[in-house]
Amino acid sequence: MALGGMAAGMILFIVSVGLSVTMGLMGFVNLAHGAFAMVGGYVIVHAMKSWGLPFVPALATGCLIIAAASIVLERLLYTRLYRAPELDQVLFTIGLVFITIAAVTVLVGPENQPLTLPSWLQGQVDLGFTTYRTYSIALIVVGSALALGLWLGFERTRLGAQIRATVDNRRMAEAVGINIDRLFTLTFAVGSGIAALGGGLGAEFLGLDPQYPLKYLVYFLIVVAVGGLGRIAGVFCAALLIGVLDFVLKKYLPQGGTLFIYALTILLLLWRPQGLFGKAS
């Protein structure tokens, strides 16, 4: 049962990690991040149903299309608001969410879009002490691999170092000659692409309907705020924590589960406003 929570947590991680990095890097409150995940999910479902792509190529297609679209949005619109007050960023991104929800409702319809998993992901896996859903195991593997890959990328590559430097001190990074514009665009594209992956992979857990970006906005924000902006390990732990907590609470405390999570988040943020792993300002 804890494994089920871990799988849900992995989905939260995959969707939210992009948000954490872009918020930490660009200081931009992107409340539309869930919309990227949702549209990615829809593209993946469409690729499987209408273009007949198998599961993994469909995932890749979804990621690439969303990443490309996010580059366009970032260069055209997001850049204009990087130095804008927080309120403007909130308004802009909520506006994007509304536009996306309306567009998806018109183009696809208001119902939930089911995603049929390929046969090799269906069924159970015998772990020796218990059998478990292959899909959940796969999610845990993919999520962990992604976390490890991202963490290594951050710590061991030059690009990762540049991102970390810019997160810590943007002016200094600019002074040292790092191309901030290109860094932002690249990070935004990667973050949105990974979110699209989460949207598609998580369709069974989180569903795929037009209300997705608003339904789960608070969860994504909690994961990011609790984990600490721009901290891969932080987002990973926070996502797992929220995922497992939510699963467990739904079983034992179906009435007060979400309330408990909100209360816990408030207490945590009051004790450590920068999140579990964030840097204190």
Added chain:
Amino acid sequence: MSGVASRPTEHPAALALAHRHRLRVWEATPWLIALAVYFAFPTYLAFATEVLITILFAISLDLALGYAGIVTLGHAVFFGVGAYTVGILAKQGLWSEPITGLILAGGAAALIGLASGRVLLRTSGLTLLMLTLCTMALFEEAANMAAELTGGFDGPVNTRLVTCYVISAAIAGIAGGLWAQANAYVNLSTLSLDRAATVLIILVLGGHGRLYGAFVGALAYMTLSHFLSQLYPTAWQLGLGLLLVIIALFARNGICGLGETLLRRINRKAAAS
């Protein structure tokens, strides 16, 4: 500088500020219009009441957001507390007198504002936004469970900011109480993200940090919403989204802001000629 005025309130800068905020004759217009609506549109009284309540709610948000700079997505918590205060008191047969009921509603909301403000307003930016969201969501869940909550912390915090927040909460609470009285029921929508987001949109549309932004915004938004949102719900949401994007990019001071820019251009042309 020290020889200019004997008291701070006589300083030229202070006098100029007071002059800017003095009452002008045309400021009676919104109130006259409100009175006129009562007589001219008798079939729209329920809608007009809703508009007035929303204006009050938007004014309360303006105090916190436009003047104190507190970016909150959770202001509906005070609206809901006010509404539920009136509702619960009436339902339990404890108190049904409307005017004093509103004072109680405002008081309850102010208490929540004080307790939460003293704690939350130590933070800023994303953390504060998150905390306001979570506080409202928490109250919504609590109302869902009909449980009782207490809270309270101690710590250094900007007292003026908290005072603004508490007054804002009280006004929002009164608006919520009015809503409960006008509709004769209370439900979870009074504590929802939808309500908080809508009042934020209304305030920004009209123009935040301005005396009449709430009036203009509420009137414009609710009139459009009343006629369009039920007929074409998806198109309404699309239009709203586009409006928000345009406001954020080009007209961050809303309708009043655009009006001010226009007036300035006209005055400049008049001065130049």
